[in-house]
Amino acid sequence: MQIDLRTVSIKPLRNTFDHIARRFGDKPASRYQEGTYDIQQTDIFHYRPLWEPEKILFDKSRTKIEMKDWYALKDPRQFYYGAYTIARARQQEAAESNFEMIEERGLAALVPEALRDIALDVLIPLRHVEWGGNMGNSYIAAYGYGTAITQPCLYHAMDHLAVAQYLTRIALTLDTPVALDTAKDAWMNGALWQPMRQHVENLLVLQDWFEIFVAQNLVLEGLTYPLFFDHLDSKFAAGGGTAISMMTRFMGEWSAETAKWVDAQIKVAAAESAENKQAIADWVVEYRGRTLEALAPLAGRAFGAEADAVLGEVLAAFNARCAKLGLSV
Amino acid sequence: MDMHVKKLGLKEKYAHMTRGLGWDTTYQPMEKVFPQATFEGIKIHDWEKWEDPFRLTMDAYWKYQAEKERKLYAVLDAFAQNNGHLGITDARYLSAIKLFLTGISPLEYVAHRGFAAAGRNFPGVGPRVACLMQSIDEVRHAQTQIHAISNYNKHYDGFHDFKHMLERVWYLSVPKSFFDDAFSAGPFEWMIAIGFSFEYVLTNLLFVPFMSGAAYNGDMATVTFGFSAQSDEARHMTLGLECIKFMLEQDPDNLPIVQKWIDKWAWRGIRVLSLVGMMMDYMLPKRVMSWKEAWEIYFEQNGGALFNDLARYGIKVPECLTQCSVDKEHISHQAWATFYQYGGAAAFHTWMPNDEEMDWLSAKYPNTFDKYYRPRFTYWREQAEQGNRFYSNTLPMLCQVCQIPMLFTEPDDPTQICYRESEYKGEKYHTCSDGCKHIFDDEPEKYIQAWLPVHQIYQGNCFNEGVDPTAEGFDPLAEVLKWYHLEHGKDNLDYEGSRDQQNFQAWRGMATQNT
Numbered sequence: 001m002q003i004d005l006r007t008v009s010i011k012p013l014r015n016t017f018d019h020i021a022r023r024f025g026d027k028p029a030s031r032y033q034e035g036t037y038d039i040q041q042t043d044i045f046h047y048r049p050l051w052e053p054e055k056i057l058f059d060k061s062r063t064k065i066e067m068k069d070w071y072a073l074k075d076p077r078q079f080y081y082g083a084y085t086i087a088r089a090r091q092q093e094a095a096e097s098n099f100e101m102i103e104e105r106g107l108a109a110l111v112p113e114a115l116r117d118i119a120l121d122v123l124i125p126l127r128h129v130e131w132g133g134n135m136g137n138s139y140i141a142a143y144g145y146g147t148a149i150t151q152p153c154l155y156h157a158m159d160h161l162a163v164a165q166y167l168t169r170i171a172l173t174l175d176t177p178v179a180l181d182t183a184k185d186a187w188m189n190g191a192l193w194q195p196m197r198q199h200v201e202n203l204l205v206l207q208d209w210f211e212i213f214v215a216q217n218l219v220l221e222g223l224t225y226p227l228f229f230d231h232l233d234s235k236f237a238a239g240g241g242t243a244i245s246m247m248t249r250f251m252g253e254w255s256a257e258t259a260k261w262v263d264a265q266i267k268v269a270a271a272e273s274a275e276n277k278q279a280i281a282d283w284v285v286e287y288r289g290r291t292l293e294a295l296a297p298l299a300g301r302a303f304g305a306e307a308d309a310v311l312g313e314v315l316a317a318f319n320a321r322c323a324k325l326g327l328s329v
Numbered sequence: 330m331d332m333h334v335k336k337l338g339l340k341e342k343y344a345h346m347t348r349g350l351g352w353d354t355t356y357q358p359m360e361k362v363f364p365q366a367t368f369e370g371i372k373i374h375d376w377e378k379w380e381d382p383f384r385l386t387m388d389a390y391w392k393y394q395a396e397k398e399r400k401l402y403a404v405l406d407a408f409a410q411n412n413g414h415l416g417i418t419d420a421r422y423l424s425a426i427k428l429f430l431t432g433i434s435p436l437e438y439v440a441h442r443g444f445a446a447a448g449r450n451f452p453g454v455g456p457r458v459a460c461l462m463q464s465i466d467e468v469r470h471a472q473t474q475i476h477a478i479s480n481y482n483k484h485y486d487g488f489h490d491f492k493h494m495l496e497r498v499w500y501l502s503v504p505k506s507f508f509d510d511a512f513s514a515g516p517f518e519w520m521i522a523i524g525f526s527f528e529y530v531l532t533n534l535l536f537v538p539f540m541s542g543a544a545y546n547g548d549m550a551t552v553t554f555g556f557s558a559q560s561d562e563a564r565h566m567t568l569g570l571e572c573i574k575f576m577l578e579q580d581p582d583n584l585p586i587v588q589k590w591i592d593k594w595a596w597r598g599i600r601v602l603s604l605v606g607m608m609m610d611y612m613l614p615k616r617v618m619s620w621k622e623a624w625e626i627y628f629e630q631n632g633g634a635l636f637n638d639l640a641r642y643g644i645k646v647p648e649c650l651t652q653c654s655v656d657k658e659h660i661s662h663q664a665w666a667t668f669y670q671y672g673g674a675a676a677f678h679t680w681m682p683n684d685e686e687m688d689w690l691s692a693k694y695p696n697t698f699d700k701y702y703r704p705r706f707t708y709w710r711e712q713a714e715q716g717n718r719f720y721s722n723t724l725p726m727l728c729q730v731c732q733i734p735m736l737f738t739e740p741d742d743p744t745q746i747c748y749r750e751s752e753y754k755g756e757k758y759h760t761c762s763d764g765c766k767h768i769f770d771d772e773p774e775k776y777i778q779a780w781l782p783v784h785q786i787y788q789g790n791c792f793n794e795g796v797d798p799t800a801e802g803f804d805p806l807a808e809v810l811k812w813y814h815l816e817h818g819k820d821n822l823d824y825e826g827s828r829d830q831q832n833f834q835a836w837r838g839m840a841t842q843n844t
Contacts, residue, residue, distance in 0.1 A: 010412060038492055143446070151468060
């Protein structure tokens with residue numbers, strides 16, 4: 001049986017703001033729409049930036065990708081701040097209970113030494129790669145064009161900081177803070193990590209923000225996350241290292257979710273024009289090669305004799321993903 | 330924090346979680362990775378000396394912020410469902426919120442972008458993380474303000490095209506140019522401009538009056554946002570203060586640069602606050618306190634304590650502020666008088682205060698209101714009552730720096746409009762005060778670029794495409810309003826007789842009566 005509360009009904013003058021209505025018609029708009037579309041200023045700026053006087057504050061020419069409408073790059077997750085934090089808080093709660101369980105039951109001590117060492121050698125220095133991911137995405141949040149893509153890039157930057165912090169926590173769960181110093185030393189000086197550090201530092205000096213998006217969010221993450229948080233995770237789980245899998249659960253879920261968002265951006269930008277498609281494909285080819293070179297020694301450490309086969313699988317899946325996005329790479 | 334790590338102190342643990350992540354690059358030179366770190370002349374020798382103003386890891390951040398968001402949106406939903414807009418004191422109040430949505434919320438957005446840039450550009454990890462937290466908070470504030478005010482937009486005029494208006498409408502270039510100015514400067518000046526001057530020194534005079542005004546006037550949507558943002562604002566204040574102390578402690582050569590920026594941004598900020606003063610004294614049906622009282626409590630007392638604290642670094646109270654103790658008696662009245670005259674070109678409604686409100690103003694401004702402003706306002710009110718409401722359809726000259734119309738008076742003569750003149754490369758530029766002239770003379774190359782709305786109108790840049798200014802019967806103001814997307818007769822003019830007034834009365838009647 002249905003009950004029907006009566007309310008005083010007032011017919012509104014309009015359903016949403018004009019800039020939303022110009023895009024979608026005058027109908028009730030979602031919070032994502034009102035919080036995202038056209039809220040970056042576009043037309044009139046008072047002063048040239050002292051740090052880049054040849055451009056205006058928000059300038060379309062900070063990438064060679066061209067879009068008729070930069071708001072075509074919408075987020076399929078429809079994350080505005082509230083939706084984003086609430087989604088992440090839920091995931092954080094699950095991650096937290098995993099860490100608590102591991103600590104309460106002393107599960108870290110049950111991880112076989114060989115797997116523990118792989119985790120310390122491979123996952124812990126990775127926190128610096130994550131920090132590079134934070135820097136690339138905060139660059140896009142600052143200098144990119146249109147809230148549709150700059151907003152989720154800031155969320156993505158904060159997520160990378162979070163992943164770096166989860167990795168830090170894994171180090172402190174498996175070992176003492178000395179593990180962080182050891183990992184930092186490996187990152188700065190160890191032979192295993194130098195190709196990756198060089199690659200990450202090269203990304204930090206890129207100027208074209210969409211190039212950073214492709215190199216970092218599509219290619220580097222697209223190859224690294226499956227390798228470490230899918231294949232290596234399976235190895236941990238199969239070999240008695242479930243505790244490590246539990247501690248990287250956030251990363252696995254996060255990369256599946258964010259890959260959908262990244263794909264949506266690439267797909268739309270590539271479909272816009274032949275020039276865009278070519279530029280993106282060129283970047284993918286360039287950074288795929290460099291990322292694979294950087295990953296090779298790390299895969300060797302993680303998978304030993306199976307490294308080539310595992311990397312091959314990761315690469316095949318990545319290439320298939322790019323093909324789906326309309327890229328010939 | 331939530332990171333349960335054994336045997337580590339909070340500070341040490343947080344250091345591992347943040348600054349332990351960074352490294353000095355060697356494959357690429359640091360000056361290429363951080364290209365904006367030095368050009369402003371600020372010298373930093375050791376970023377490790379940065380004291381984290383707050384220690385929040387991402388997991389804790391998500392947890393606290395998500396909790397606040399759930400509560401806030403529950404209130405906003407209830408507000409919309411139950412016609413919460415009918416609970417405000419009077420629809421005149423909405424003029425204040427129109428000013429807020431068009432003039433302030435878009436700036437929260439620019440703050441978000443600017444702090445993202447700062448969060449990328451400082452070579453130190455500690456300040457970068459703190460700036461990124463502020464960046465994401467600021468997008469929260471922009472969005473939650475838009476969402477809180479969205480329901481008013483559905484029912485009242487003046488809100489409907491806020492982003493378009495911000496970039497064009499004459500008085501909105503005042504707050505807009507302020508943030509453009511800060512973002513177009515380098516990261517260190519940004520931190521003094523926004524992180525310190527705006528968020529620390531002036532926030533109690535901007536954020537607090539609007540939110541308190543909302544509380545006093547039954548605006549549950551806006552005040553709920555205000556309460557929800559309070560803890561964010563507290564974090565932002567500690568960041569601004571830490572930043573200035575850090576810069577001053579790192580090298581004595583930083584002092585004159587920082588002092589110059591404090592002088593500049595204090596004055597820039599105070600000029601923007603004229604709009605807030607007018608809001609507090611005239612636009613709120615139920616007033617919280619007068620502008621003068623707010624200035625005395627939040628600036629003269631609290632700000633005085635702050636500058637005493639900074640004195641040990643050699644920082645002096647900006648000179649231009651001595652003028653403020655004179656101005657506090659005048660600026661709100663002068664600003665409102667201007668908006669009343671140009672009410673035809675404003676995207677909110679105007680009115681003259683009634684008798685009770687005039688008495689309140691007399692009591693709050695015993696030295697000036699009756700002497701200088703009551704007679705003028707009484708005369709205007711009488712004229713309006715006789716059917717002679719006069720709207721000025723010319724345009725006022727704007728200050729080259731703060732972009733406020735030349736409406737303020739000489740510090741020693743409240744009957745004389747204050748003008749200052751500078752010459753640069755053979756052109757004359759006008760400013761409204763010694764403070765603005767000083768800013769102009771220090772960076773003329775920057776301020777000659779200002780997009781002054783009135784100049785632009787006279788240059789013919791503010792009409793829709795295809796409009797012919799030479800056509801017979803051409804009405805420049807009407808065409809400018811069209812270009813603003815300002816609906817004449819709905820968004821502008823007096824509150825008395827407006828659609829807002831009529832609808833509010835009719836709807837409130839529907840909600841409280843049976844006929």
